[in-house]
Amino acid sequence: MNKWENNKAWFMVIPVFLVVAVSAIIPLMTVVNYSLQDIFGPGQRVFVGLEWYQDALTDPRLHAALNRQLLFSTLVLLIEIPLGILIALMMPKKGWGASLSLVLVALPLLIPWNVIGTIWIIFMRPDIGLLGAAVNGMGIPFDHTASPFAAWVTVMLMEVWHWTPLVVLLAYAGLQAIPDAYFQAARIDGASAWGIFRYIQLPKLRGVLTIAVLLRFMDSFLIYAEPFVLTGGGPGNSTTFLSIYLVKLAVGQFDLGPAAAFSIIYFLIVLLFSWLFYQALLKVGTGDKS
Amino acid sequence: MARINLEQLAHSYLANPQNPTDYALQKMDHVWEDGSAYALLGPSGCGKTTLLNIISGLLQPSEGRILFDGKDVTAIPPQERNIAQVFQFPVIYDTMSVYDNLAFPLRNRNLPETEIRPRVEEVAQMLELQDVLRKRAANLGADAKQKISLGRGLVRNDVAAILFDEPLTVIDPHLKLLLRRKLKQIHARFKLTMVYVTHDQLEALTFADQVVVMNEGQVLQIGSPQDLFENPQHRFVGYFIGSPGMNFLPCTVEGNVVNIGDLRIALPQNIGALKGKVELGIRPEFLKLHDQNRPDTHRVTIKEIENLGNCQILRVDLDGHALNVKVQEGQQVPSQEAFLEFPPEWIRIYADGRLIKQMPQDDPDMEP
Known part of the structure; x- marks a missing residue:
């Protein structure tokens, strides 16, 4: 009887198990399965062991895409986190101005990702685009379909425009949660505006900034839709990030085996970096001074 | 050290106050004698904290003047008033050590480290914080944090008055007694003007030489604890002081x-x-x-x-x-x-x- 009662709990969690299995574990295991085989078509497959992993790890195009990806994510974090904090600091704290600025800031987050790519294609067109035509009109040649540099600048601008608002919202919420007494005490202690930021606001933002850094790193590392729509990975391979390369491999060339091995490696890289960031940010400013 | 005068002081949080109910603080004249310990006692929302913030300069009064030793400080910001304030919730700088916390107000005033060290160590000694000076302030208990916020006031040798805004609210009952005794010791030693806001009559009566009873933005009576007990000048004082009233x-x-x-x-x-x-x-x-x-x-x-x-x-x-x-x-x-x-x-x-x-x-x- 006791045994039956104890086991009843397992029935309760079965639905969750099923959902997780169908949504995560089974697809993931399928990918692992694919990554170990050469697939020619339905029912035609050969076990190849770790060959695809070896191929992927030695693929120069993958290395190039990984480097591009790392550079992209680093730039994203370096620009979006400080910019997000700065904007959050400048936003009004209360009244109608606070609501208005929140709505304005949140607007880019509400636009579907592929639409964002389209908006920026038009915005940056050298002939009719608002920004593209303006820059070209000043005599600076700027065409994201022709110049790798212009393509990078455009992708970065789009990414910063699209996702800095998330950092702003997180930082703004964090700033609003700081009790007034901290600012009053700092005024009495004679702290400068920089001192208030450095010793009150920044430490109190640590929790939300950890989340912001993790989210922005993972999202930017997995970016696909916007650069795919905007540049398609070009010109050349200059904006071919990991996910774009992966899709070219899997869908474009139908190399399911190598693409699967690549996916697993991709997944492990994201996991590893996220873990490193998380550990590093947890430790920031918690050690006792000796 | 300072004698603090409030002249025709009144405050309203509304931009355009019309009648007396618009005022958080009714017009008052009052003198805080140099070196005395005062308690501001009253129910929540009676204007105690408003009055305290006006004295420290965190709030600009809508009417009237504040004088420190005869000098008009109404328009002077808090950091130049030589006031220390301890808040209801302990305010510490999380990322700093206890030492750096105590040194912060001095460093902001550009004192050389050679002058800061002896002062910080003296204050730490007095507040019994010397053993945790190198520890991060964030890892300490609420009572130690509250001592640090008090210490940041004491460390400045130019402090005219220390204001307390219900400082023992978040302190465990058995530590409250110790901390209150510490405050009395500090008062006896430095002879600083102290104003202590509380809604707890026991705290007020044990801390202060003079208790100021407030209600609805008005000072109803100022007197010794005995005075308040035996001769309440106002029905409210009689009802509020004493248990039961x-x-x-x-x-x-x-x-x-x-x-x-x-x-x-x-x-x-x-x-x-x-x-x-x-x-x-x-x-x-x-x-x-x-x-x-x-x-x-x-x-x-x-x-x-x-x-x-x-x-x-x-x-x-x-x-x-x-x-x-x-x-x-x-x-x-x-x-x-x-x-x-x-x-x-x-x-x-x-x-x-x-x-x-x-x-x-x-x-x-x-x-x-």
Whole structure:
């Protein structure tokens, strides 16, 4: 009887198990399965062991895409986190101005990702685009379909425009949660505006900034839709990030085996970096001074 | 050190105050003597914190002036007023060590490290923080954090006054006593002007030389704890101070005789004609309970007995009026009926909430 009662709990969690299995574990295991085989078509497959992993790890195009990806994510974090904090600091704290600025800031987050790519294609067109035509009109040649540099600048601008608002919202919420007494005490202690930021606001933002850094790193590392729509990975391979390369491999060339091995490696890289960031940010400013 | 004057001070949080209810702080003139310990006592929302923030400069008063030692500081920001303030919740700089926290106000004033070190160490010694000086402030308990916020005020040698805004709210009860004693020691040693805001009468009465009782933005009485207990100038003071508070009975007065319904009590002194709502006030401690009727007693019914361990509080009914009576632990209390004596020397008469002068031994300027 006791045994039956104890086991009843397992029935309760079965639905969750099923959902997780169908949504995560089974697809993931399928990918692992694919990554170990050469697939020619339905029912035609050969076990190849770790060959695809070896191929992927030695693929120069993958290395190039990984480097591009790392550079992209680093730039994203370096620009979006400080910019997000700065904007959050400048936003009004209360009244109608606070609501208005929140709505304005949140607007880019509400636009579907592929639409964002389209908006920026038009915005940056050298002939009719608002920004593209303006820059070209000043005599600076700027065409994201022709110049790798212009393509990078455009992708970065789009990414910063699209996702800095998330950092702003997180930082703004964090700033609003700081009790007034901290600012009053700092005024009495004679702290400068920089001192208030450095010793009150920044430490109190640590929790939300950890989340912001993790989210922005993972999202930017997995970016696909916007650069795919905007540049398609070009010109050349200059904006071919990991996910774009992966899709070219899997869908474009139908190399399911190598693409699967690549996916697993991709997944492990994201996991590893996220873990490193998380550990590093947890430790920031918690050690006792000796 | 400073003597703080408030001149015609009033504050409203509204931009355009029209009538008295728009003011969080009613117009007041008040002097905080140099080196005294004051408690600002009153219920939540009575304007205590508003007054404190005006003194420290965190808030600009809508009317009136503040003088420190005769110098007008109304427009001077808090960091230049030489005021220290300790808040309800301990404010510490999380990422700094205890030492850096204490040194922060001095570093902001660009003192050389060679001068900072001895001052920080002295304050740490006094607050018993010397063992944790190198520890991060964020990892300490609420009482240590509150000591740090106090220390950041003490470390400056130019501090004129220390303001406390309910500083013991988040401190464990057994540590409250220790911290309160520490505050008294610091006051005795530095002779700083201290203003301590609280809604806890025990805290106020043990901390302060002078207690300022506030309600609805007005100062109702300033006096020693004994004064507040024995001669509440206002009905509210009588009710707010003491546990339970003063008893009030509606009455009429003719000459030296008080009439409460059919009851008559003779007072030692004649009282002139009174206007408004007249009430008799007497503290539960001063009422005497007898089990035999005497010429000066009145029959009451005992409704409820509450035994507090060191005393008993009786709720009695006197011709439909409810009264609290405090009697000694161990005194035999009749179970149904008893006889209550109103010692005339402890009877206070209030008209429209204000004390009416009657006692010959009373100070002449106590007249409302």
